Amino acid sequence: MISCTDFIPAYSELFKFLEQKGGQEAVHDFWNYLSDRFLTNLRDLVAEHGIRGCWLYWSHTLNEEAADFTMELDEEAGEFSITMHQCPSKGRLLACSHLEPYHDYCGHCAILYKRVLEPLGYEYAIDLSEVDRAACRVVVRKAGKG
Template sequence: MISCTEFIPAYSELFKYLHAKGGEAAVRDFWNYLSDNFLGNLKSLAEQHGIRGCWMYWSHTLNEEAADFTMELDEDKGKFSIIMHHCPSKGRLLELGHITPYPDYCGHCDVLYRRVLEPLGFECTADLSRTDRAECAFWFRKIPAE
């Protein structure tokens, strides 16, 4: 058994394996597949609760992942944000001296979540410019119906 505490390096190595098989496109195909087949919980919460569904989803995952973060929900404005002060996943990968993270490891978050939320009428913005320090930020806004 690969423990869930060892999953992140397994995930990163899977991206490397797929990249060796078919380049960036093969990795993207997998991210799309995972988004379509593994994020049903996020989709259901966003469908049922709107922007609060994002708060509910990440309240669960980020606490279980022991992340260092600030989340903010402004339901009146239909906005939700995550400021990741230190990502536990990328942080672990950077700490491992004997394996190198997949170069675009953090790209999966943007692809996976955007693919679920944009079709539901959410605007998604990501800042991945500081992932080399395990920092990132995501902003989501529910676009009001016309």
């Protein structure tokens, strides 16, 4: 068994393996597949609760992942955001001295969640400019409110 605490390096190595097999296209194809097959809980929560569904979803995952973050929800403005001060996943990869992280590791966050949220009427934007220090920012807005 691969422990869930060893999953992130396993995930990063899977992206590398897929890129060896079929280039970046193969990696993106897998991210789309994972989004469709596994993010049904995010889809269901947002479909039922609107933008609060994002709050409910990430309240669960980010706490279990022991992330260092600030999450904000403004239902009146139709906006939800995550300011990730220290991403536990990227942080673990950067701390693992004998393993080189997949070069676009954080790219999966851009594809997985956008694919769920946009068809539900939300804009999903992610700023990955500081991922080298395991930081990023996500903003989800009701489409047409930005």
